[in-house]
Amino acid sequence: MIKVYCKNMSLSETLLSGQCFRAHQLEDDSFDVVLSDRVINVKQVGEFLHVTSNNSHNLESVVIEYFDLSRNYDLIIDNLCKENVDFSDVLNCCRSYRILKQNELEMLVSYIISQNNNVKRISNSIETFCKLYGKKIMFNKKEYYLFPSYDTIIKLTLDDLIPIKIGFRDKYIISMIEFLKNHKDFVAEIKNMNTTEALNYLMVIKGVGLKVASCILLFGFDRFDVFPIDTWVMHFVENYYGLKGNIKEISNFLGNKFNNNVGLCIQYMYHYNRNIK
């Protein structure tokens, strides 16, 4: 077991907020979480995370990256509070919430599935997908399945997707697969792009619009200058700022307000509206 310092972070708030579809809460309030290459059990004890895993190789750095522990959220939030006093109560409510750095390919598939869908069904679909096509991991006498590899995913057909129960989104996954076949190194490619380039690159895939592409960049590539505006955020802006408009108008409003941290702030709005208020 290793202990990792996680000042001012809330594990449960972070994992249960809806950004991650593969965290399992256990009776002792710890979580089993399936990461890219391993399963971890993580429990918060004060300002530390106690972590075990089936694979202890580089475990500390893996945990630090996944929970984004090297970023100074207090500093970011303090600065945002100064610039946006009218938003400070939301910011302060979200101080212990972290943006996870999740697997890129998993984010791509997960957020394509997420459109016009609910969290429970999304989780079920992803779980089935992993069970069918991912590598099995035994951890604490339980079965877990890693997210399927690139090489496995690009071989899948429309028929292979039937048991996943994703309805009309199946053709979008096929479009993604065709895209992936031509871009084996898409992760490295995106890392070398600015955010606008990366969004346009991803939106070539049928079923990936601005919202889904933004979520992929936010949760998979820790890009905070994106606009993951969904129905929850639209409701928040309407209730909180009395602003009604189309996505473009809301984007302009938020972009001018929050600049390079607009993605983080929008995620806080989502979190605040859906999980706190």
Place this chain on the structure above:
DNA sequence: AACCAGGTTATAA
């Protein structure tokens, strides 16, 4: 029994 869900696409005005 409808209604809705972390949207996108295709079509029409």
Place this chain on the structure above:
DNA sequence: TTATAACCTGGT
């Protein structure tokens, strides 16, 4: 260029 219907499916 902007607005609106249609979309699989199961959870509530």
